Amino acid sequence: xxxxxxxxxxxxxxxxxxxxxxxxxxxxxxxxxxxxxxxxxxxxxxxxxxxxxxxxxxxxxxxxxxxxxxxxxxxxxxxxxxxxxxxxxxxxxxxxxxxxxxxxxxxxxxxxxxxxxxxxxxxxxxxxxxxxxxxxxxxxxxxxxxxxxxxxxxxxxxxxxxxxxxxxxxxxxxxxxxxxxxxx
Numbered sequence: 001x002x003x004x005x006x007x008x009x010x011x012x013x014x015x016x017x018x019x020x021x022x023x024x025x026x027x028x029x030x031x032x033x034x035x036x037x038x039x040x041x042x043x044x045x046x047x048x049x050x051x052x053x054x055x056x057x058x059x060x061x062x063x064x065x066x067x068x069x070x071x072x073x074x075x076x077x078x079x080x081x082x083x084x085x086x087x088x089x090x091x092x093x094x095x096x097x098x099x100x101x102x103x104x105x106x107x108x109x110x111x112x113x114x115x116x117x118x119x120x121x122x123x124x125x126x127x128x129x130x131x132x133x134x135x136x137x138x139x140x141x142x143x144x145x146x147x148x149x150x151x152x153x154x155x156x157x158x159x160x161x162x163x164x165x166x167x168x169x170x171x172x173x174x175x176x177x178x179x180x181x182x183x184x
Contacts, residue, residue, distance in 0.1 A: 004107035056092040137168035
């Protein structure tokens with residue numbers, strides 16, 4: 001079993017590789033999320049968890065994502081890793097998630113978001129993402145019983161049909177409302 005801190009190291013490292021590989025002109029490339037660019041994917045992953053952590057009394061300074069996406073991302077990863085490495089028994093209170101240990105809340109909501117959005121950033125950059133078939137299958141199995149709740153949250157679009165013989169990754173992306181065949 002992987003700890004929340006270890007999972008973040010692994011998922012953030014993969015996302016960091018993508019961020020580091022982007023040329024300055026790549027940030028304006030469209031992403032699979034309607035209306036988003038590659039920069040928006042990074043901005044999303046930097047901005048929402050910083051606000052989320054206020055529920056644990058943790059105030060992290062805003063970062064200038066648009067001015068330096070790679071630098072902001074690297075600072076953000078270090079900031080979040082510090083919280084995960086030393087959760088200090090802090091509890092994150094959120095009206096949508098209830099009270100949870102801060103490391104467990106980050107793992108469930110934020111680190112999983114890095115993993116999923118690495119697909120979006122890879123696609124935006126013209127690369128083929130690899131999220132891992134076993135992990136995709138497990139995520140899909142866990143999400144299916146909550147489909148209506150997930151759809152009602154507004155965070156996922158309508159499911160995109162995929163062939164029964166599709167990979168677990170393509171099935172997961174289709175379930176989340178992404179077209180597995182999407183290209184910039």
